[in-house]
Amino acid sequence: MQRTTASGNEVLILVAHGTRSARGVDMLAALADAVSAQVGLTRVAFVDVLGPSPAEVLRDIAGHAVLVPAFLASGYHVHTDVRREVEASGHRSVTVTPALGPDPALARVMLRRLYEAGWQSGDAIVLAAAGSSDSRALRDVERSALMLAEMAGSRVDIGYIATGAPKVVDVVAASRVRGAPRVFIASYLLAHGLFHERLSAAGADGVTQPLGVDAGVVDLVVSRYATAREPAVQNTSRYDRRYDGDVCRPGRSGS
Secondary structure (H helix, E strand, O other), X not given: OOOOOOOOOEEEEEEEOOOOOHHHHHHHHHHHHHHHHHHOOEXXXXXXXXXXXXXHXXXXXXXXEEXXXXXXXXXXXXXXXXXXXXXXXXXXXEEEXXXXXXXXXXXXXXXXXXXXXXXXXXXXXXXXXXXXXXXHHHHHHHHHHHHHHHHHOOOEEEEEOOOOOOEHHHHHXXXXXOOOOOEEEEEOOOOOXXXXXXXXXXXXXXXXXXXXXXXXXXXXXXXXXXXXXXXXXXXXXXXXXXXXXXXXXXXXXXX
């Protein structure tokens, strides 16, 4: 991807959920470093578990900020927490981009992770997502599963780790009942943490690594930033609310 360089008074803020896993925090820091190499100063903020919060980071920034929600689906954290944090900061020059997912770039990373884990055509795939009580986020996950199914040429079923049903362990078991020779879990998580650790006990033959610091993820963050940047440069008082509302309405994954 062509390098996109921020202006001297502009900062990209990567906003993630937060995790108590030191490995997960390090992975998010590494992702920010990789993005920084392409766009300039990139900072990390968290909406839950640990700090700094987006509001705290924004209060430290004098110039324009482009806030990229590092979420794979747009639920409560994207639609509510991010907006509240921006408003609480009092910062008047913020552009908020759409979340990272769903996006074909993430499906390509998941497929690559599946091959790395030993998946072969004919093996069952279970996309494992954190889950949400927000129907908009669940539709985003369904869309991601459809993208992966199309790229893999295979049925992709969805299982949830925390909120929502069916649970990953039940979907893995159902795949075996249908006669799948092997079952692989595609971790639809950005970084390591408790949710990813739970997948090892779900009974699958293999579990992929989180999306992590993959070149495809880095390029997607840079793309979100670059798309948001032009209107922000033209009107630096603008607070972009494009993340509000439904972006896509998918059908069902699998058959």
